[in-house]
Amino acid sequence: MAGLFYLPRIFVYHAEESIKTKQYETFTTMERKLYKYIMNPSLVGTWFFGITLTVLTEAHVYVWFSIKFICVCLLTVFHIYCGKIRKEFEIGNNTKTSKYYRIINEIPTILFIFIIYTVIFKPLV
Numbered sequence: 001m002a003g004l005f006y007l008p009r010i011f012v013y014h015a016e017e018s019i020k021t022k023q024y025e026t027f028t029t030m031e032r033k034l035y036k037y038i039m040n041p042s043l044v045g046t047w048f049f050g051i052t053l054t055v056l057t058e059a060h061v062y063v064w065f066s067i068k069f070i071c072v073c074l075l076t077v078f079h080i081y082c083g084k085i086r087k088e089f090e091i092g093n094n095t096k097t098s099k100y101y102r103i104i105n106e107i108p109t110i111l112f113i114f115i116i117y118t119v120i121f122k123p124l125v
Contacts, residue, residue: 001112003039004075007031007082008105014089015098031086043079046072063124071115078107 014027050072059065088094 001108003034003042004079004082004108005105007034007039007086008101008108010034011082011085011089011101012098012105015094015096015101019092028090031089035083035086039079039082043076047076062122064118064122067123068115068118071111071118075108075111078104078111 017024054060
């Protein structure tokens with residue numbers, strides 16, 4: 001989750017930099033390392049352990065779990081979208097403004113709050 005909060009924030013600052021600057025290259029390196037070495041392994045671990053726990057606890061039979069599962073799938077789509085954005089920055093082909101990245105930075109927060117609410121209160125049980 002920390003990577004999903006942090007990477008779009010880096011995009012905000014990266015979008016404000018000129019392409020041929022040292023800072024632009026620093027942001028590119030930060031994004032690549034965060035995405036490939038922290039976020040991708042975390043995504044695989046989350047899915048592996050999540051599926052394992054679901055099977056062991058039989059949580060998949062409840063409606064609240066389906067809601068949570070959909071939100072986790074949306075977070076995964078957001079993760080993949082961040083990877084696409086990262087590649088655009090890497091090749092110097094970003095067309096979005098820092099304001100756009102400030103807005104999408106809130107997507108994981110909203111989904112995270114919804115997931116926590118669903119798990120704690122288990123609506124539609």
